[in-house]
Amino acid sequence: MSTDDVPLSSEAGDEDTPETDGAGAGADATPVFVWGTNISVQDVNAAILRFLRHFRDPRDAGRVDSVMDEGKYMRAIHRILELEGGESLDVDAHDVFDHDPDLYGKMVRYPLEVLAIFDIVLMDLVARIEPLFEKHIQTRIYNLKSSVCLRNLNPSDIEKMVSIKGMIIRCSSVIPELKEAVFRCLVCGFYSEPVMVDRGRVTEPHICQKEQCKATNSMTLVHNRCRFADKQIIKLQETPDEIPEGGTPHTVSVLMHDKLVDAGKPGDRVEITGIYRAMSIRVGPTQRTVKSIFKTYIDCLHIKKTDKSRLHVEDSMDTDNPNANKTTEDDFLTDKIEKLKELSKLPDIYDRLTRSLAPNIWELDDVKRGLLCQLFGGNPLRLPSGASFRGDINILLVGDPGTSKSQLLQYMHKLSPRGIYTSGRGSSAVGLTAYVTKDPETGETVLESGALVLSDKGVCCIDEFDKMSDNARSMLHEVMEQQTVSIAKAGIIASLNARTSVLACANPTESRYNPRLSVIDNIHLPPTLLSRFDLIYLILDKADEQTDRRLAKHIVSLHFDNPNIVELEVLDLATLVAYISYARKHIQPQLSDEAAEELTRGYVEMRKRGNSPGSRKKVITATARQIESLIRLSEALARMRFSQVVEVRDVVEAFRLLEVAMQQSATDHATGTIDMDLIMTGISASERQRRDNLVAATRNLIMEKMQLGGPSMRMIELLEELRKQSSVEVHLHDLRSALGTLMTEGAVVIHGDSVKRV
């Protein structure tokens, strides 16, 4: 007999099969079979009893316990009896399978019949232990061996037990369903015995049962003495990961009873175990033709939420950026987490992650490592005193055009959990509204939108940072250190959270980077802002044929070959996103003592490096800001390994990353040493030295050439004199600034172009 030939019951909701009624007695010698099958009721009865009595959790095997002589489910039954609360017994289908694969098979294939027997056996068992226990205990099966994809449900699954995963998209209100009806005689007021509802129908007594009355058609239903049960219908929809490309999600209705009502809310991801059922559509009571279409639903036996945290709630705020949602909604089913954890244990996970980040862009490995740190982020810290330290890492990329900076940004934006991608040109940074503006001359249209508030807890990618208006940029100060944005509107100043990492990229002002000038001179950014970036990378386009060739090859291969095969051992985008979100959410690494020690040692060493024996003035190679950056970086590095502890190697790598970044951006080209002043003030120590020398020379010159209160000299004349004396080239603006210093000292007075000693 094929399994396809399960009788189709066109009535919904009835679970009891009359054929199994005799099962409770179990003593009859003649075997009773479930209709249409070769399942003997007695056999199943015995098997269930064996299972409930004797199943022992293999995990409990080692434990010596006073209740150890009882099986897992016997203990559960006792617990229910003690608490008198639970009305259901959860049965792990894996346990059933381990104990009796045959019973499991029968249960899945003929759930209606087997579960009815299950309930009877259970009640029997309970009655034997506690004869006075009156509540009905239901068996709830969960954790089936295999779960079906929602879209693969097909006619052969009907009347079978299935397990499906999905998302609840709609819930009906709770429907009271009549279970027992009580009738009252309108003539004499006699209350009838409760009448059980049989298959959705109640048979109204025709005659009053009271001997004295015997009135006919006098019985009326008394609502408040009837017994009702809760019932609810929910709609379950496929989760995004199960939908094939170019498809739309399927839905299925699920019928919930009693305790299961309101167990899930719309938006929850759940795993449902139940019986797939079909019922014919009744066209109408008078219709002769039965409609051939069937409606399907699942009678729910057990519901399990697969993610407790409802990430999407937080996510629903995010309307501005369509791409960001993808990341957070990726829920972490247990097997997925296992997979991620396995990944994290790989010895080369750090390199692998680096490779996976924008695999189409080569070189720039250290930049990618920095960006990776940004994605993982450090721990934000809030001291009891109220002081808080941000955990977000800010990165600035400065470089020549055509060095795929924008592509890196685009990629980061795809990866980041709430990424915002904006161009400095059209960002008002703080505004909550968006404007379209039109350049009156060129007619170019620009969208100005407030970006930072929207990327709270994400990465805000700002392209063309240098083109940002000063006003908007000044707001960034607050964002990057305080992590808030203040908005003044109608006399109210609101402070909004903007816990965002900033990833900015800027082009040099003179279209190409001039290595002879400092970073600040090259991009014209205020040093105060620059110092708030943890890492500043210079991406210079070194005319390197090798790189060019590689790029050319890559482009060509994109167009002609299938480039997917080329990349090996690279995490795909979805995995990478999942990996990052998991780490950000669940891993909060703490500094170990050794790591802290290493951090101090390294920092001191960095500071020492500035005190080179020959130099007169101290060069600052590191500041307190750097040590904060270092902590954040090492925390991010530990997160990448899913490690709860920051180890020494993380700190060492953090130092390396910082140094690489500084070497590129904070190296004083005059001396070849790292000088934080370059970033902090825009002037390197050697430059400052040079200026000091010039001031001294000017002072000497003035002392020499001019009398106190005597006639004034023209600036050009002074410059020529200086040039004669000095070995280095002196510009007019250098002289002007030197004279300015002297004027503040009170040594000279400047009137326009003439200088007068006082």
Added chain:
Amino acid sequence: MVGPQYDLVGNPLGAVRSTFERAASGGHEPVAAFRGKDWGAGELFRSFLFEQGGLDKVPVLDESNLGLIKPNTLVRFRGMVQDMLGNEFYVGAFKDGSTWRTNKFSDSSPFSMPHPCDSHLWERHLFHCVPVPGQNSWTHESSPGPDVRRMSSCLTSEQREKRKRGAENDAMEVSENCNGEASCTKKPKDDDAQISNSSPEVSMNEEHVPEMNGGDHHIPGSSFSCLVKVYDMAESQVKLNDVAEFIGVYTFDPELASPSDNSDDIMFDLIEDVTAQLPPSKVPRLHCLVWRSLSAHDFLSRSPAVEPSPILLKGIRQSLLSHLTLVLGNDELAAQCLLLHLLSRLRNKVDVVTVGRLSMNFTGFNRESVSVFGNQLNNLIQRLLPYSQTIPLSIEYLNTATLQPRKDNHSGRLVTGVLQLPQGTHLTFDETLLQSGSLTSKGVENTMLLKNLMESQMVEYDFEFYKLEMATDVQLLTLSEGKSNILPSDLIVPFRPSSVPAVNASSEELESWRWYLATVRSFPQSTETETYQTIQDEMVNAMRDDRNLGCSELSRWLTMAQITAASFGETSLSMEHWQMVKELERLRKERLQ
């Protein structure tokens, strides 16, 4: 398959049932094996439609003749899969006494089903199909069906009578169908076929086809749609937004049409399937026997069996290019770029990188020039491509339009948005209408959608609890004053017309251009390894000359070179084309300065 000749158009179900009965009678328990399989009915229709030229005799179902076509006849429907409504389970076969009957390809059985009875439950897929958004009127000329009005005028009354007779006579009806009725349906239809063959009713068709470019269909529920029930295939074969032709049985069951008042059970409210919201009186049901997906080629009125030889293609290219030049006011550079743009299609997609697209931005337009050149250009595009739309990009439009398709979980249906488009659609944005102003959150959302579409050819669909990205392949053209930063295009061409366009193309020319565009776009691309090398060298040289060249620019050059090669009918790229593109780029850059 040999057998009694049924009137497959007039009584397709008769043919289905007789093939079923024949198949069911042979062998042991054959019916059980029919689930998800064709027992010969599909084959019969396929050979009738495609081998015996039956396709021309099948009327095309559209808004104008809905209600005129009599139920249970064979119809055609061309449309886009707008929503997939999942599976439907139905009693596929049941045993009536000793004979097996089938319900396949129909809503309900004319035979009363004994209860209980031996039956098989089968499944079918439901697709909600709409006329293709932006479909241009010329595509309707390609394959006109016979005029339904003439066919049904003599049939509808008879049909009604038959309906009254009810199900009792059905056993008779089958036999009758092959004799009496078949002959009477055949006659007028044959006549009609002759009429439609001798004089293709182009004018009549155009008269009744609603103007699709108006965009009315985006207002949910306001326009014509069709519920297609597809059998015997994996659902994955059809993707959302696919354009296909479905040929099958048009059914209309008045019993199902009337809303059932006896739904006393509230609980069944939620189980109620979405089809309940698509009243059969407005949304016809089509039980699909045969379907095929449609490409641009299928819309050409006569597919010339000519081999696309380079010489032929070169000639057409030249005539098209000179026409484009005239339309663009003698701006040859713009015309060349436009040609490349019209021939572009998405070839590959790696992570965030899309290969093959070539969106274009004509700058230097103002309101006056748009009314002159823009309209000419749009008219031409409408007459060249199967689907095209023009979107006036104003602040108000951005703030109010529904671009994003959204799933309404309450009704269980996908509410369409402007950006739910079939592959290969052409969109023109008129940005000259855009003035300064503030955007609402919806406006921001819409601009983000457009930008995302431009940059990665993805449209995000809103499923309330999550978003799903759907891949698209849409050609995007922007007409703007200055460079558009809201819609960042690949190719920015300052438009410099020198004359007023006043040209009209003959229909033969248009036909050859349509064929040219469809053919060239579907060309496969291959490159010899040596060109591969040379191009790499060329790129390295170009980078040496101009350090500002980035990955995106070089990639675009290569795309343009490939399209150029294809436009000449070459399947492989040669250096000559590369040089042409470089020259084109040089001229374009001159203008940008």
